[in-house]
Amino acid sequence: MSDEFFSARDIAMHFGGIRAVESVSFDVQRGEVFSIIGPNGAGKTTIFNMISRIYTPTAGTLNFDGQDITRIAPHRIARLGIARTFQNIELFTNATLLQNLLIGRHSHSTAPLLSQLAFLPSVRRAEVDHRKRAEEVIEFLDLQRYRDQLIANLPYGVRKVVELGRALCSQPKLLLLDEPSSGLNTEETEGMAFWIEDIKKDLSVTIIMVEHDMKLVAAVSDRVMALNQGRILAMGSSAEVQGHPDVVRAYIGGEPEAPRVESVAAA
Ligand SMILES: Nc1ncnc2c1ncn2[C@@H]1O[C@H](COP(=O)(O)OP(=O)(O)OP(=O)(O)O)[C@@H](O)[C@H]1O
Incomplete structure (x- = not known):
């Protein structure tokens, strides 16, 4: 190849x-x-x-x-x-770090909207996988202590690492x-x-x-x-x-x- x-x-x-x-x-x-x-x-x-x-x-x-x-x-x-980070951080400041990563992970979801609404078993499995991936990224980037904090309360340097994490959640x-x-x-x-x-x-x-x-x-x-x-x-x-x-x-x-x-x- x-x-x-x-x-x-x-x-x-x-x-x-x-x-x-x-x-x-x-x-x-x-x-x-x-x-x-x-x-x-x-x-x-x-x-x-x-x-x-x-x-x-x-x-x-x-x-x-x-x-x-x-x-x-x-x-x-x-x-x-393909995933991307932005020069000016693009995170939801009034959501927690974990919530931001879960939102990022959703760009990867391939389930049709109707099945997402119905919360079918396949969608539940995908949700569990999303959360697992987000937790792995948090651990990989050593962000555990900030996991449940609002982005608004985090120092700029930590937010830049979270932005990196958000991109990694889509497994690029x-x-x-x-x-x-x-x-x-x-x-x-x-x-x-x-x-x-x-x-x-x-x-x-x-x-x-x-x-x-x-x-x-x-x-x-x-x-x-x-x-x-x-x-x-x-x-x-x-x-x-x-x-x-x-x-x-x-x-x-x-x-x-x-x-x-x-x-x-x-x-
Ligand atoms: N949407 C647009 N409409 C018109 N001109 C644009 C647009 N986007 C970029 N340009 C122009 O294209 C050129 C290259 O811009 P670009 O933003 O890609 O440069 P850059 O190397 O990223 O610069 P910087 O380091 O300042 O971010 C500039 O002259 C810019 O003004």
Whole structure:
């Protein structure tokens, strides 16, 4: 079986005259962490929005796990095994952590509405499975002590981990992480690096990450793609990409050494 798990071929996204993404192609192998970096407005979020089918590409194709997903209905994305976190946390603040995970898990439910209403045995079984999965995720992410607390009462750093948990409850094969470090301090960002490593290694989930924090990118990424103005500037290891002259120029509009990274151990 080919290890080409996800591929984007010549994808483009135009909004009127704005060419947000133009002729971008990349492959993601099963089990890797693939990061997308670039200055503001580079087209990173637009690529995520195409993969999660919020946008339909103006041109090009997207393939996932042997299937063309370029034009499939957005609600089928979760069932195919793609989950996403958002830059600005999207949790129900007046519900508990557990309730948020159970809601997240429902995107996976395939039972027709009528049988859900009738609460048939098959649906009951699915409910039991949902709850079991949510409890496993809570344990995996070490969130037990917050299980029954309202999201509104949790620190921001914990909410970011819950957002990760909400995505994991749908048992994704591919996880899209949109700026997992945004709003986190240095220590919390290091914690996030460990969770990403654990998700990759222990759950065998493939990850595509959009991230500005180059320390986090360097710590967890197998490969990195740098974009600017909707086009690919460089692709390779984190060190190769951050040292690429075009990437340096795009970040600081001139010479030496941006984006700078100190090495962070995350394993
Ligand atoms: N729905 C839209 N309508 C019009 N223009 C858009 C739309 N979405 C994105 N754009 C434009 O596309 C370009 C790329 O935006 P995008 O949000 O993908 O960049 P980004 O790399 O994610 O930036 P940031 O790091 O600031 O989040 C920008 O010029 C943006 O203004």
